[in-house]
Ligand code: FES
């Protein structure tokens with residue numbers, strides 16, 4: 070491990086204090102004080118065709134500026150997904166459409182002088198619907214007589230298995246080796262189906278956008294987005310406004326987790342301002358965030374796993390059925406990650422198959438969400454590994470140790486599967502999964518407790534665990550860029566396209582720049598994500614920032630350092646090779662020297678004046694996975710099925726931690742979201758397809774009461790291709806809790822829960838069923 | 844209608860509609876630390892202090908503020924800065940959207956229960972949802988803030 074003076078230090082975030090003190094930071098803090106308020110009418114039906122919209126009464130209400138219906142837009146199919154171009158998601162959405170495809174889908178929009186007038190106008194609009202039978206059961210959606218997308222003018226950008234006639238947003242198939250034959254030849258085969266839930270992102274800041282026309286006659290948008298550059302491109306394409314006329318600024322974002330990768334309020338807000346010439350804004354209500362943005366793709370995963378008696382895993386067969394809801398955003402790519410970032414964990418198999426369908430239904434659409442398919446796949450695979458261990462009568466830790474991927478190894482899957490495309494072959498140059506596992510055993514109560522420990526007649530303690538992997542950006546697709554500018558007085562500006570959304574990207578990118586320039590964090594002022602002022606970046610998704618954008622910053626900073634050394638050599642009249650720079654002073658091989666302060670002041674005011682700025686960019690040629698082992702300690706009440714989570718232990722290999730404290734924050738935040746999905750976050754729909762769990766009153770996310778203890782450590786690891794040895798860390802934390810908890814509950818009670826969430830009711834029912842069988 | 848209350852130490856007379864909620868009134872008055880995460884007193888983001896007690900401003904009518912003392916985080920810069928230091932040391936600040944509300948509850952806790960232990964802190968903070976941090980770092984930071992450690 071190398072010695073760093075800024076990187077790998079617990080630097081406090083650069084922006085936390087200003088935000089705590091209440092300074093303007095988030096999108097709405099920058100809204101124009103006279104902005105028109107946009108309110109959106111939402112469909113009360115899961116599926117309907119709009120027969121007519123009568124807006125006459127609403128138009129007459131004083132203060133109503135504009136009403137937009139589907140008739141006001143050219144039919145121009147696009148995808149809100151917020152991905153690179155061409156998107157691997159079908160273009161199956163219109164800004165407004167004559168069909169509404171889920172409860173909460175957009176019907177029309179009103180822009181008025183204030184909230185009350187806008188709401189009054191919504192009430193005065195009369196919509197006549199032809200109500201259609203919705204497709205609500207995703208297991209019967211494929212080839213259902215009812216088509217969620219009957220329209221003809223929707224399309225895929227390249228083959229993704231899109232077949233709307235069959236209610237398929239995407240489909241995928243791959244097989245390495247002969248799975249059927251290998252399973253037949255195996256000593257033991259375990260088979261099980263697993264179900265996951267449509268978890269809500271529940272970021273604290275609702276989706277927020279405002280727009281105005283600036284004095285250069287350009288459209289200026291502030292948006293709480295994870296992908297400002299994609300927002301600009303997609304707005305331009307869908308609304309047919311030249312790209313050069315649009316500027317998107319992403320101020321501080323109050324949490325995203327994938328939910329703000331897509332465009333939600335931007336289209337209508339931009340349309341209102343373009344048509345009225347007036348500033349406008351839209352802030353989603355919490356109900357809209359739940360019903361009308363995204364959830365995690367719920368899936369059924371059918372697994373078969375084969376092994377020999379000695380514990381060698383021979384084959385894995387995985388069929389997945391994913392529910393993308395009303396629109397196919399991230400349909401294929403989330404689905405592929407369910408295979409590509411899960412199955413390589415057991416890379417020694419002779420055969421592996423991953424295939425399945427992503428179906429349309431009339432539910433709230435699913436989209437990107439931290440973990441991005443991997444958490445679904447992980448729940449299934451890491452549950453069945455424990456089931457297999459029991460059948461083989463082998464310790465589950467030993468089974469994993471024997472079969473899991475190790476440093477220097479690879480998996481054929483990396484080459485076969487990418488995100489929407491073919492993959493990229495790579496060896497695991499850094500993989501400390503074995504350390505993570507062993508360390509987790511030592512830190513958790515495993516050895517003392519496994520499989521269970523009776524506390525009293527009805528209380529039992531147990532442990533469960535799971536391992537996971539994720540990625541570091543999408544190779545050959547995700548690009549990040551950075552510009553570093555030297556100022557007089559010797560301080561720097563770092564501008565990056567990378568999107569700070571609370572994960573600490575501004576801070577760690579400054580750390581990387583400061584390390585390369587041998588200066589202090591406070592000497593680098595950072596500004597991120599403004600499509601006019603900062604260089605390009607694909608955005609904050611796919612765990613790309615540390616690895617991809619971080620590498621861009623390192624390259625730019627290194628370049629600037631060389632430029633400064635050249636200038637110092639000119640001033641000191643020596644060869645640039647002779648210069649040493651310690652961050653403060655340039656010294657030549659004799660003893661002449663000039664301070665950075667003096668050099669920069671000379672450069673800007675006195676002598677051969679010039680601007681020193683360096684820009685560079687980075688696109689990954691691989692996606693080195695971070696790894697993690699997660700261990701859960703629980704106490705279960707056998708009479709009620711209730712359980713407490715006593716501790717969650719995470720041991721993580723993300724290469725060098727650029728900031729161990731912020732990396733810990735990413736892991737712990739992810740773990741707790743994973744715990745939420747595993748247990749508290751239950752969604753309910755009524756028979757007509759309305760989401761009942763559409764507020765924090767009935768959709769429970771973890772609170773300070775449930776989360777008692779988290780133990781988080783990092784493995785010593787160094788990824789050669791990463792900036793200062795780092796890999797990304799944004800998603801990996803979320804993956805293990807569902808399987809680890811399911812395994813712990815099994816160890817405690819003998820009840821195997823295969824359908825998330827894991828609730829006391831299900832546990833109790835399982836206990837009763839077992840008792841009845843006796 | 845007119846309402847008179849003390850806002851961050853300054854007497855304010857504001858003209859409002861009877862149905863206006865405090866969160867909107869305060870934002871209109873330029874106190875943009877007061878933000879909305881829901882509209883049903885269920886997330887804690889909009890927390891402000893009324894007579895030094897934490898209150899969700901998203902469901903509190905401004906009309907009821909007559910003769911009361913209202914505090915937002917702009918009114919307690921020193922305390923917010925102290926708490927921010929502790930949050931910074933723990934990495935307990937991520938997106939920060941929950942932070943101003945937490946700062947006000949923490950300040951109220953310091954005023955009313957300066958010796959609160961971890962269990963009490965957890966209990967007191969249960970209404971502040973945070974989707975980013977997983978809470979443990981926040982609880983540690985809050986403990987340090989109450990203990991006045993530097
Ligand atoms: S905004 Fe008031 S509690 Fe959520």
Ligand code: FES
Pocket residue numbers: 273323324571935936937938939940941942972973974975976
């Ligand atoms: S820091 Fe994001 S919600 Fe708490």
